[in-house]
Amino acid sequence: MFRLGLTPPHPCDYLPGELSRSLVVIDEEALDPRAYEFLLAQGFRRSGTHAYRPWCDRCRQCIPARIPVAAFRPNRSQRRILGKNRDLSAEWHSATELSDEQWQLYHRYLQARHGEGDMARAGRAASNDFLFSHWAETELLELRLEGELVAVAVTDVQPRSLSALYTFFAPEQAGRSLGSFAIIEQVEAARAAGRSWLYLGYWIAPCRKMSYKANFLPLEVRRPEREIRAEQWQRLADRQAREAFLAELESDSFHWSREYSVQK
Structure with missing residues (x-):
């Protein structure tokens, strides 16, 4: 179990006009490569010693992405x-x-x-x-x-x-x-090395600097819901599946299905 904190809103580094918030792991002393792998599977990412994941109030454009390496073939x-x-x-x-x-x-x-x-x-x-x-x-x-x-x-x-x-x-x-x-x-x-995935961080389709990650197919993604569950990764096998995923995401409202309390 990890205690989590929520950062105050701040200007997004990737999308002009948006405000960003992050869910961060407070107990950094509990982290090691095995614990971090668990967090990666929940959509977290590292910046220095800080493990975080986007937890924004309105925007859901940061999509956790990873490549299933056994299935990848260069296009x-x-x-x-x-x-x-x-x-x-x-x-x-x-x-x-x-x-x-x-x-x-x-x-x-x-x-x-x-x-x-x-x-x-x-x-x-x-x-x-x-x-x-x-x-x-x-x-x-x-x-x-x-x-x-x-x-x-x-x-x-x-x-x-x-x-x-x-x-x-x-x-x-x-x-x-x-x-x-x-x-x-x-x-x-x-x-x-017999490993299963290469984690790419966040695929942000509207941001040119971050949209290229979707070119690596098949790509596994997590819906950027404001919740933490067991692994729920969806495989996008080709361009058609990728575009369908984006269309589905855009069609959803920005209403979060459930709120979770976090350590503040």
């Missing part, structure tokens, strides 16, 4: 991405902080992608606090071109799953679709 576009990056080498490393080389790449990426945001102004210590946690087991996927580091995918390791936390890459290599390539590499790593 035509993803096969082109694989071909485009055939010249890259991939290595996995356990880590508790960014190396000098990784930090320099991370800083360049943030300056190019989020130059006006708070993340780009964060120092190295704050960035490590965001990417790592003392209770998580984290590995870094490094992608190199002729020895030069061009991308890093921060990945949490659980007994039955991997969780894709954050990927950053050299801005001049944007044409390689390295974010999507890293997901395919993470899927293959999970499959090779």
Whole structure:
């Protein structure tokens, strides 16, 4: 059992004009990779040491998503991405902080992608606090071109799953679709280790930065209901199922079927 708290409303980072709230785990000392895997299955996510899930008053656009790795096959576009990056080498490393080389790449990426945001102004210590946690087991996927580091995918390791936390890459290599390539590499790593899922965080269809996750099919999703139950994942096998799911979600009213009390 975890005690949970509810954050005050604050401007949403992804959808302009929306207010966001999060349900957060208070008892961080109770967290470890096995406990976190349970929370992932309930739609939670990690930011630094904090495990949270969206709990917004009006909006239900943050949809927990994961790839069932045994069933995934790259589509035509993803096969082109694989071909485009055939010249890259991939290595996995356990880590508790960014190396000098990784930090320099991370800083360049943030300056190019989020130059006006708070993340780009964060120092190295704050960035490590965001990417790592003392209770998580984290590995870094490094992608190199002729020895030069061009991308890093921060990945949490659980007994039955991997969780894709954050990927950053050299801005001049944007044409390689390295974010999507890293997901395919993470899927293959999970499959090779006998794990069942790669968690992608939240699929947010109206947000371009977060909508790409729906390109990985089959995709398993949880309806973003304001409730916590046992696992209730729905598999979207193809584009038709994906579009039907979105249409069904849009047709629902914003009335929550049940309110749950939380620790405040």
